[in-house]
Amino acid sequence: MRKGEQTRVAILDAALELASRDGLEGLTIGLLADRMQMSKSGVFAHFGSREDLQIAVIQEYHRRFEEEVFYPSIREPRGLPRLRAMFHRWVTRHSREITSGCIYISGAVEYDDRPGPIRDELLQMVSAWKMALTRAARQAVEAGHLRADTDCEQLIYEVRALIFALHHDARFLQAHDAIERTERAFLRLIANHTVPPLAHAA
């Protein structure tokens, strides 16, 4: 990497850390310059505006999410193995993020009634992941791993709900059993849609 590129990466790294802690709205060029021991104009040389920086942070977060959760999962066989891998890798990522927080979830609260490019960028990332999960569920139906009458959108709604609860309870309530509860709920949810039906696997 050239020097300029290295600096950009280092700034982005620090920005990601700040945004995870204080939210995307808490991210300012001033704070970041302090953290990097750079001048504000030095930061501006790499990111033209605060909004550019916020969007770059979302994209970098998404890139890491894909690298850690999505790509290794799609190496699993289509169907339930892949859906399970997506879920478990997502939970694992959250369990490491307990001290920092998930930008998708905190960003949703920050921008749910704040239209603009940052909300649009977040929305696109969150929607892409939701679609990937729904696709994996559909493939599990096609593969005969889940019952033919499974409502995949409903199933993924409920799977995502568990991750929201995990984020809330692990971070805000500091509940030690949130990961275990999330995994148990997922097992029951899948059992509800498995062929042949398992009697109340929960």
Added chain:
Amino acid sequence: MRKGEQTRVAILDAALELASRDGLEGLTIGLLADRMQMSKSGVFAHFGSREDLQIAVIQEYHRRFEEEVFYPSIREPRGLPRLRAMFHRWVTRHSREITSGCIYISGAVEYDDRPGPIRDELLQMVSAWKMALTRAARQAVEAGHLRADTDCEQLIYEVRALIFALHHDARFLQAHDAIERTERAFLRLIANHTVPPLAHAA
């Protein structure tokens, strides 16, 4: 009400609206004074500090939540009818809050890594409601409405998860089917724990 008390109530009302929109951290004495067409010192006369105001907002939010969700529900018979009422009134409250947002959920994201009196106040309110739900589930087991082997804490974890998903999808994704999905998931969840077991009511 005396004049002073009326003014305090009007300020609190405006503060609640601002906090629902911009978050508790977005609530400032300055913004509120503007909104009320009062001087800042006029607002300070009723709330000694910004933090006092934020805490008063949480308490007022909680009072309204109890009035709308908790008290009418506990008039229902113990057991499943009461648990159902708590859930449905909670969903209804969210469906009206779609344009403003829930201070408990946005507050959890704002204060999950920010210790202090505001976090403590929020935590107390959120924990009280979680305990009330768990108690209602236990009574449903005692009444024989839910199976004896129901893990009530797990059940309530999953019920709360649905409300987080509702808040996220209705507000951030602007999904029109979030309420319906939430209700369907609740039915399946209850069916999973009903005696005699219903075969996959989902």
